[in-house]
Amino acid sequence: MATTKLKGNEVELSGAEVNVGDKAPVVTVVAKDLSDVQVGGENGKSQVVVVVPSLDTPVCAAETRKFNEEAAKMENAEVIVVSMDLPFAMGRFCTTEGIENLTVGSDFRAKAFAKSYGVLVASGALAGVTCRAIFVINASGVITYKEICPEITEEPNYDAALAALSDATSTSCCGTCQ
Numbered sequence: 001m002a003t004t005k006l007k008g009n010e011v012e013l014s015g016a017e018v019n020v021g022d023k024a025p026v027v028t029v030v031a032k033d034l035s036d037v038q039v040g041g042e043n044g045k046s047q048v049v050v051v052v053p054s055l056d057t058p059v060c061a062a063e064t065r066k067f068n069e070e071a072a073k074m075e076n077a078e079v080i081v082v083s084m085d086l087p088f089a090m091g092r093f094c095t096t097e098g099i100e101n102l103t104v105g106s107d108f109r110a111k112a113f114a115k116s117y118g119v120l121v122a123s124g125a126l127a128g129v130t131c132r133a134i135f136v137i138n139a140s141g142v143i144t145y146k147e148i149c150p151e152i153t154e155e156p157n158y159d160a161a162l163a164a165l166s167d168a169t170s171t172s173c174c175g176t177c178q
Helices: 059-067 085-097 112-117 159-168
Strands: 004-008 007-012 027-031 034-038 048-050 075-083 103-106 133-136 143-148
Touching: 027 112, 034 075, 034 103, 048 112, 048 159, 059 085, 075 159, 085 103, 085 143, 112 143, 133 159, 143 159
Parallel strands: 048 075, 075 103
Antiparallel strands: 004 007, 027 034, 027 103, 048 133, 133 143
16 A cells, blocks of 8 residues: 655555556546536646645645646646545635636545545545645646655645656657657
């Protein structure tokens, strides 16, 4: 079973582990307006899936603001932030923070995303929510970058994630390379 840490204490993750080179599972999460949002799979553009425990924490908020500014500038890419927050709370966060360049998706109904990508915290104080992770999925639906943050309370490696997204959206690639 995969693990990460919360304030230095190891916590277990549950669900199916996916890795670079795997086809990204297709999962539906709930948008802030209660519509369906598809994550993963082949859809003709790259996706960066930003997984956070809750937008109602300073680190998650900072990470979401960063991806709203940086990754949303890239062409032929979709940025989706996934958490267990209720869609209404996600909407309020986006309005308050001026988040307009990315999509937020709640996994609160069946935790299908967390289970399909292996990012569901199974032990410790945050059991039942997602850990902090980044997945980059190319236009062909293949995972080209994965980061499970070693410490949930710390931000991800933005430079590596953005470089992977840039590679995944490169027009010099046919979309099938890894």
